[in-house]
Amino acid sequence: MDSHIAETAFDPWKMIAEHQQQSGLTNQFGATATFIGTMRDYNDNADVSRMELEHYPEMTQQYLDKLKNTAQQRWDLLDTLIIHRVGIINPGDPIVLIACWSAHRRASLDACNWLIEELKHNAPFWKKETGQDGDRWVEQNTDGF
Amino acid sequence: MSIQVKFFASLREKVGVSDTKINCVPTAGEVWDISTNNAERPANILVAINLEYAQFDSPIKDGDEVAFFPPVTGG
Numbered sequence: 001m002d003s004h005i006a007e008t009a010f011d012p013w014k015m016i017a018e019h020q021q022q023s024g025l026t027n028q029f030g031a032t033a034t035f036i037g038t039m040r041d042y043n044d045n046a047d048v049s050r051m052e053l054e055h056y057p058e059m060t061q062q063y064l065d066k067l068k069n070t071a072q073q074r075w076d077l078l079d080t081l082i083i084h085r086v087g088i089i090n091p092g093d094p095i096v097l098i099a100c101w102s103a104h105r106r107a108s109l110d111a112c113n114w115l116i117e118e119l120k121h122n123a124p125f126w127k128k129e130t131g132q133d134g135d136r137w138v139e140q141n142t143d144g145f
Numbered sequence: 146m147s148i149q150v151k152f153f154a155s156l157r158e159k160v161g162v163s164d165t166k167i168n169c170v171p172t173a174g175e176v177w178d179i180s181t182n183n184a185e186r187p188a189n190i191l192v193a194i195n196l197e198y199a200q201f202d203s204p205i206k207d208g209d210e211v212a213f214f215p216p217v218t219g220g
Contacts, residue, residue, distance in 0.1 A: 125219025126154035137155040
């Protein structure tokens with residue numbers, strides 16, 4: 001199990017592969033569910049050229065650890081990985097990675113879905129976008145649909 | 146002893162400081178009032194005490210860290 005903040009760009013596919021290899025769970029998991037959030041170059045019908053992600057470092061880490069532990073208790077998971085970027089982010093860069101491993105699909109799928117929704121609604125991160133009209137704080141997350 | 150107060154994101158820019166210290170007051174709402182010189186409190190802002198979400202009427206004790214911030218937008 002791991003959850004951490006990334007201050008520089010990361011390759012989510014590589015992180016999944018490395019974590020899986022190091023987990024010692026080979027031949028135990030039958031399902032891997034993943035969510036990768038990536039920066040778009042537009043938001044609310046406006047171009048976005050870059051973004052700065054601010055956070056409350058101590059609370060963020062504590063909250064991610066709490067999410068991970070709650071998911072492990074609530075679902076029959078073999079392993080969980082959560083990584084979230086902060087700092088300057090460019091279009092195409094991954095922002096968040098959630099991966100859940102379980103013996104059967106339902107636990108990992110449901111846990112992954114719950115984790116990204118909880119993270120988006122409660123983890124103390126804030127996005128500031130830069131576009132043609134300057135900088136603007138994102139006031140609220142989209143519904144996700 | 147005192148209270149450590151922090152402001153984040155757009156709220157930090159509105160208030161004009163990222164952190165400050167004040168003497169202990171009874172509730173998180175009073176921490177806002179003292180630390181912002183009684184600035185109007187936006188309706189949608191959130192408060193955390195010692196890294197856990199709290200309410201504006203939550204009690205404060207000496208040494209607490211109280212943070213104010215706007216709705217979160219991560220993920």
